[in-house]
Amino acid sequence: MQYSNQKKGTLLAFTAIMFITPDSLFIRLANVNSWNLIFYRGLIPFLVVFIGLIFIYKTKLLKELMKNSWHGIAYAAVFTMTNIVFVISIENTNVANTLIMIALAPMLSAIISFIFLKENPDQKTWVAITITTLAVIYIFYDALDAGDFLGNFLGLVTAMGLAIGANIIRSAKKISLVPSAMLGKLMVALIALLFVDQIKLEGNDLIIVPVMCIMCVAIPFVLVTLAPRYITAAEVNLFFLLETIFGPLWVWIVIKEQPSIETIIGGTIIIITIAVHSILALKKT
Numbered sequence: 001m002q003y004s005n006q007k008k009g010t011l012l013a014f015t016a017i018m019f020i021t022p023d024s025l026f027i028r029l030a031n032v033n034s035w036n037l038i039f040y041r042g043l044i045p046f047l048v049v050f051i052g053l054i055f056i057y058k059t060k061l062l063k064e065l066m067k068n069s070w071h072g073i074a075y076a077a078v079f080t081m082t083n084i085v086f087v088i089s090i091e092n093t094n095v096a097n098t099l100i101m102i103a104l105a106p107m108l109s110a111i112i113s114f115i116f117l118k119e120n121p122d123q124k125t126w127v128a129i130t131i132t133t134l135a136v137i138y139i140f141y142d143a144l145d146a147g148d149f150l151g152n153f154l155g156l157v158t159a160m161g162l163a164i165g166a167n168i169i170r171s172a173k174k175i176s177l178v179p180s181a182m183l184g185k186l187m188v189a190l191i192a193l194l195f196v197d198q199i200k201l202e203g204n205d206l207i208i209v210p211v212m213c214i215m216c217v218a219i220p221f222v223l224v225t226l227a228p229r230y231i232t233a234a235e236v237n238l239f240f241l242l243e244t245i246f247g248p249l250w251v252w253i254v255i256k257e258q259p260s261i262e263t264i265i266g267g268t269i270i271i272i273t274i275a276v277h278s279i280l281a282l283k284k285t
Helices: 005-020 024-028 034-067 069-092 093-100 105-116 123-143 149-169 180-192 203-230 231-257 261-283
Strands: none
Touching: 005 203, 005 231, 005 261, 024 203, 024 231, 034 069, 034 180, 034 203, 034 261, 069 093, 069 149, 069 180, 093 105, 093 123, 105 149, 105 231, 105 261, 123 231, 123 261, 149 203, 149 231, 180 203, 203 231
């Protein structure tokens, strides 16, 4: 069966986000501090993807990495930065503030695509971006506060990183930047290693952390690195907003922490908007 680029990109982005959605639950269950968590979220995905790429490319992996050229260097740098500043943002401001900033990623992606790639998202994508951004603001409005300037600023940097990264992939859609993303994860681990206080995992963390790093990090980052080759960067980042509702849903199911009515209403709006947008986009292919 031959799939259109729109179908391939939509399937890759949607599958990636579905793997990511339990991430917040695993973070809540893990008894590991932030820098230790960053270390493992860099090291374990690097090892998993490295083994996978060795299996695929065998002795040609280095050659594939060299094919990434400047796109690969740029993406690895942005990927590394985004992974680290996200956690620092969470540590320095209200979580709601960070998530509101990250919700700007689809809009920033669209603007960057228009300026640098001359790729203007269609009207339905702009409408979907506007509706979902407002829905995220509605969900977290009551939790917003002035916060710390550094945390808020780094939340915006995270959104910009997601937007720039997706557009770098989009600009190099004839090649796979997965090898460069793999190196980005290694860089995350090496930088985090400077700040960890204990590498050893104990108790339930021996299971929770590796499962989280493989299911919620390794698999999704490969899929997200592939998705912008087939659909616009704005459309890819639009799917990230699904975590706003599915993340709290997993927490509710497992540890009985009930989401707010704002989360349920806003999340429903996000799901319906992205579903309608995806259906309309697929109908055109």
